[in-house]
Amino acid sequence: MVKVNKKGKKGEFKETTPLDVVYFILPFISLGLVVFLWYSVSTNKPDMFPSMTATWARLVKLFKQPIMRVPYYGHILASLKRVVMALAAAIVIGVPFGTMLGWNRKLDCFFGSIFNIIRPIPPLAWIPLIIIAFGIGEFPKVLIVFIGAVMPIVINTRAGLRSVDQLYLDVGTLFDANRRQILMEVAIPSAMPAIIAGIKTATSTGWMVVLAAEMLSAKSGVGFLVTRGMDANDMPLVLVAMITIGIVGALLGVLTSLIERLLCPWLQIK
Amino acid sequence: MAANKVILQIRNLKKSFSGKNGEVLAVNDVSFDVYDNEFLVLLGPGQCGKTVMLNMIAGLIEPDEGEIILNGKPVRGHDPKIGMVLQRTALMPWKTVMSNVEIGPKWRGVGKAERQAYCQKFIDLVGLTGFEKSFPAQLSGGMKQRVGIARAYANDPEILIMDEPFGALDAQTRYAMEEEVARIWDQQKRTVIFVTNNIEEACFLGDRIILFSNRPATIKEIYPNEMARPRDMISEEFMKLRTSISDNTDLAIDTL
Numbered sequence: 389m390v391k392v393n394k395k396g397k398k399g400e401f402k403e404t405t406p407l408d409v410v411y412f413i414l415p416f417i418s419l420g421l422v423v424f425l426w427y428s429v430s431t432n433k434p435d436m437f438p439s440m441t442a443t444w445a446r447l448v449k450l451f452k453q454p455i456m457r458v459p460y461y462g463h464i465l466a467s468l469k470r471v472v473m474a475l476a477a478a479i480v481i482g483v484p485f486g487t488m489l490g491w492n493r494k495l496d497c498f499f500g501s502i503f504n505i506i507r508p509i510p511p512l513a514w515i516p517l518i519i520i521a522f523g524i525g526e527f528p529k530v531l532i533v534f535i536g537a538v539m540p541i542v543i544n545t546r547a548g549l550r551s552v553d554q555l556y557l558d559v560g561t562l563f564d565a566n567r568r569q570i571l572m573e574v575a576i577p578s579a580m581p582a583i584i585a586g587i588k589t590a591t592s593t594g595w596m597v598v599l600a601a602e603m604l605s606a607k608s609g610v611g612f613l614v615t616r617g618m619d620a621n622d623m624p625l626v627l628v629a630m631i632t633i634g635i636v637g638a639l640l641g642v643l644t645s646l647i648e649r650l651l652c653p654w655l656q657i658k
Numbered sequence: 659m660a661a662n663k664v665i666l667q668i669r670n671l672k673k674s675f676s677g678k679n680g681e682v683l684a685v686n687d688v689s690f691d692v693y694d695n696e697f698l699v700l701l702g703p704g705q706c707g708k709t710v711m712l713n714m715i716a717g718l719i720e721p722d723e724g725e726i727i728l729n730g731k732p733v734r735g736h737d738p739k740i741g742m743v744l745q746r747t748a749l750m751p752w753k754t755v756m757s758n759v760e761i762g763p764k765w766r767g768v769g770k771a772e773r774q775a776y777c778q779k780f781i782d783l784v785g786l787t788g789f790e791k792s793f794p795a796q797l798s799g800g801m802k803q804r805v806g807i808a809r810a811y812a813n814d815p816e817i818l819i820m821d822e823p824f825g826a827l828d829a830q831t832r833y834a835m836e837e838e839v840a841r842i843w844d845q846q847k848r849t850v851i852f853v854t855n856n857i858e859e860a861c862f863l864g865d866r867i868i869l870f871s872n873r874p875a876t877i878k879e880i881y882p883n884e885m886a887r888p889r890d891m892i893s894e895e896f897m898k899l900r901t902s903i904s905d906n907t908d909l910a911i912d913t914l
Contacts, residue, residue: 555744555746555748556748556750558718558744558748559744559748559750559761561717561718561736562716562718562736562741562742562744563761563762563765563809563813564736564738564762564765564766565761565765566765569765573761573765574750577750577752577753578750578752580752652752653793654751654752654793654794654795657793657795657796
């Protein structure tokens with residue numbers, strides 16, 4: 389009578405079908421195609437696009453020779469630190485704020501219109517104002533990333549709380565939950581998948597915003613490496629930075645999916 | 659079963675909704691009594707307003723007119739003495755079986771060890787021992803509805819309302835669950851108000867069967883059913899009751 393997890397229980401023998409082999413191979417084929425494209429473009433137009441060997445050599449050099457006294461991993465850590473701090477603040481502030489908007493109609497009416505006007509302003513448009521107010525230290529960069537990250541969290545949390553199934557609220561009434569119990573044990577868990585989706589969006593947005601912010605004003609970070617490469621006409625460095633951005637961004641995505649598994653175990657059952 | 663005291667009085671209940679084609683009268687002037695510890699079945703065609711009536715008794719919606727009197731006192735809103743098993747199981751997918759069953763005592767502030775020991779009794783009673791840590795998505799339809807029944811029992815209601823709990827189950831599981839409910843009711847006597855559109859199910863379970871007309875729901879007839887339990891669905895007595903009810907039933911033609 390019990391449905392068994394599709395993947396089968398631990399230790400259970402699972403047959404490998406030809407289709408599984410195809411699924412396994414396809415990502416490598418696409419990666420191979422990109423590498424081939426890179427190779428052909430860089431051999432035909434060597435002055436426009438750096439070759440793979442040049443890029444690799446630049447990466448190796450970057451390990452030996454820090455830029456602005458910061459080693460390669462130091463730049464990655466600098467960007468990551470800004471994103472993590474901004475994300476943490478965005479979650480701590482955005483989830484309760486979104487919950488308030490989704491749960492209380494009056495607050496939603498009060499803040500809703502302001503929020504809808506501020507929302508479409510790209511985080512980078514805040515840079516001039518923020519620089520005037522806070523200078524060019526570490527805090528203004530984190531603040532810009534925070535602005536980008538908090539929006540999707542607030543929006544998703546609010547939407548998640550507004551779409552709680554009436555059925556579950558009825559269960560709250562039938563079992564005499566008070567309003568706080570309904571919020572904490574019914575509404576918020578029910579909105580949790582939406583909240584997590586918001587955090588996922590916030591993570592990718594935050595990662596993009598931090599790089600853009602660093603490109604405009606920073607002495608460290610992966611975004612700074614891009615600008616540095618452009619200014620010094622060092623295209624291999626630009627490519628190293630771009631690939632780094634892509635890989636770290638993808639890893640951040642994996643990390644948020646792991647957090648989702650931890651927080652919403654019931655969604656893993658298929 | 660007869661000569662019992664009246665626990666719940668339904669007086670002149672009336673409810674209408676405004677729909678696309680103007681006002682729709684869902685329940686019209688319904689009055690009946692519910693006796694202590696009886697198994698009362700409300701039988702009616704689909705869409706006839708039975709669920710509306712139950713939701714009024716459970717305090718989920720307010721009646722336009724009429725009164726619900728529990729133990730001599732009128733009920734306002736939801737009364738904790740009235741429990742309910744819902745049509746769609748309404749288990750919370752983010753809670754395990756135990757966490758779903760224990761919500762009643764938990765929300766009343768009963769300590770963890772005490773309430774879990776208490777709830778374990780009902781999980782055992784519905785035959786789900788060993789599934790305490792499973793999530794609803796890991797259970798079959800019949801098992802989910804058992805959790806719903808355990809959850810309602812664990813809140814210790816005087817009156818247990820069951821709203822077409824087996825409507826979504828396949829025929830085999832449905833028969834098994836009907837027997838389960840009869841057994842559970844026998845072991846843990848409560849007043850049960852059971853709603854169904856299935857005549858056979860009504861005859862199998864009910865001490866009394868109240869037959870409703872098509873919408874708006876009004877009472878057509880009340881059938882006492884004193885057949886000995888466990889009941890035999892192919893006995894002559896059973897067939898006779900079944901036929902007399904079925905001859906008297908409106909066809910459920912959805913006119914919405």
